[in-house]
Amino acid sequence: MAESDTNFKMIPDQDELDQMERDLKFYPSTVTEPKALDLTQIEQFNREGYVRPISIFNDEEISEHRSYFDDLLQKVIEEGGNSYSISSAHLKYGRVYDILKHPKIVAYVTDILGENVVGWGSHFFCKMPHDGKSVAWHQDSSYWPLSPSKAVTVWLAIDDADIENACMKFISGSHHVGHLTYNPSDSTEHNVLNQTVENPEQYGEVVYDELKAGQISLHSDLLLHGSEANESDRRRCGLTLRYAACDVHAAMQWNEKGVLVSGEDSSKHWSNRVRPEND
Numbered sequence: 001m002a003e004s005d006t007n008f009k010m011i012p013d014q015d016e017l018d019q020m021e022r023d024l025k026f027y028p029s030t031v032t033e034p035k036a037l038d039l040t041q042i043e044q045f046n047r048e049g050y051v052r053p054i055s056i057f058n059d060e061e062i063s064e065h066r067s068y069f070d071d072l073l074q075k076v077i078e079e080g081g082n083s084y085s086i087s088s089a090h091l092k093y094g095r096v097y098d099i100l101k102h103p104k105i106v107a108y109v110t111d112i113l114g115e116n117v118v119g120w121g122s123h124f125f126c127k128m129p130h131d132g133k134s135v136a137w138h139q140d141s142s143y144w145p146l147s148p149s150k151a152v153t154v155w156l157a158i159d160d161a162d163i164e165n166a167c168m169k170f171i172s173g174s175h176h177v178g179h180l181t182y183n184p185s186d187s188t189e190h191n192v193l194n195q196t197v198e199n200p201e202q203y204g205e206v207v208y209d210e211l212k213a214g215q216i217s218l219h220s221d222l223l224l225h226g227s228e229a230n231e232s233d234r235r236r237c238g239l240t241l242r243y244a245a246c247d248v249h250a251a252m253q254w255n256e257k258g259v260l261v262s263g264e265d266s267s268k269h270w271s272n273r274v275r276p277e278n279d
Contacts, residue, residue, distance in 0.1 A: 020251060023148035024141050024179040026222050034111035036104070045112055045218065049175035052209055052217030056104050056156065062214035066158050068095050068279075069237060073126065083126035083237075084133075084192055088257060090122040094279035097259070100241050105154055106261045108218060112152050113245045116263030118270045120254065121242025124158075125192070127166050127230035134229045136196040137171070140221040140242075142182060143193070145251035151221040151244040157211035158237040166230040167210050168217070168238070174203040175222035200224050211238075246270065 028046040032039075037051065045051045057065065072093065076086055089096040099105070100119040110117055127133065141149050161167035174180075180203075182195040200206075203224060209217050219225060230236050244250075246265040250258070258270030265272065 016252070017143070017145055020145060020147070022141075022146070022179075024222065025149060026175045026178075026220060027148060027150050029112045029114075031111050031114060036107040037111040042111060045220070048170075048172045048207075049223035050170050050172070050207070050209070050217060050219040053211050053215040054108060054217070055212075055215050056102070057214035059214065062158070065095075065099070066213070066237075069124065069126075069158055069239075073124075083124070083128050083131070086124040086126075088122065089124065089239075090119070090259065090276075091257060091273060092276055092278075094276045096122050096239070097275045099156070099239065100259060101261050105156075105216065105241065108216070109152055109154065109243045110262050112218060113150060113243060114263075116246040116265065117243055117261050118246050118248075118258040118265060118272075119241060119243050119261045120250070120257045120259070120270070121240070123240045123242075124237060125240060126158075126235065126237040127227070128235055129165075129233050130231060132229050133192050134166075135168075135192050135227045137200040137224050137226040138182065138193060138195045138197060139180060139224060141179060142195055144221065144242075145254055146221075146244060146248050147251075148248060149221055150248050151242065152218050153221065154241040154243065155209065155211070155217045155219070156239045156241065157213050157215050158239055159235050160211070160213050161236050161238060162210045163208055165232040165234045165236040166228045167208055167236065168225055168227045170207045170209060170219060171200045171204040171224035172207050173205075174200070174224040175220040177203050177222075179222070180224070197224055200226075
């Protein structure tokens with residue numbers, strides 16, 4: 001596999017992204033016969049922009065995934081990376097590809113996005129104990145060259161995630177506001193990313209996304225979210241899995257990251273990558 005196939009930027013060129021014409025309004029789920037969620041949960045997603053917690057893996061299963069990640073993290077650090085640099089992981093690691101396509105996870109995603117869905121992103125956000133790095137308030141859609149805004153993030157807890165070790169937090173209902181103005185992050189923020197939305201509480205209530213290892217949450221790409229620095233003695237690792245409806249168009253060749261996980265891609269826009277041979 002060529003380097004250009006796997007070395008996609010975690011944060012794309014912002015000037016180029018800002019010049020794109022994108023449809024960044026919220027598209028509520030129209031699914032009326034869900035497979036995994038119930039209609040109340042779909043109504044909650046449409047109203048509040050997220051649904052949580054949902055149990056996917058039991059203790060034994062998530063322990064195996066955690067051991068796999070521990071080994072992968074050690075390898076990446078030995079090669080000069082860090083705990084945040086394992087991005088587009090499904091293009092490189094077969095085990096992550098398998099999680100992206102896991103039937104239980106995909107069932108919940110299709111209850112939000114509909115039957116035709118592509119998985120295109122996978123990124124470990126691993127806050128080491130006392131690492132001092134936060135994730136400032138932001139919208140995922142600000143970073144993604146996708147249009148229209150029909151995308152969902154699944155956050156899979158590899159470790160228990162709670163307020164003490166800096167779990168993710170949402171601004172409930174903020175996805176209805178549309179695409180928000182942000183400021184470039186100041187170096188003093190120690191932000192893992194590079195954008196900050198100021199005064200987020202004006203858009204809704206803060207909700208903490210506390211999850212047990214093996215559970216997931218789902219949130220809209222327009223929902224304001226972030227996390228504090230982990231000042232605890234415990235690690236907090238999560239695997240973000242990104243999905244979009246197949247009628248979403250991806251610029252900057254991000255369609256090359258796509259894997260069809262449900263239904264069909266009638267336009268053949270997404271590349272539908274095969275499983276990496278390793279793992």
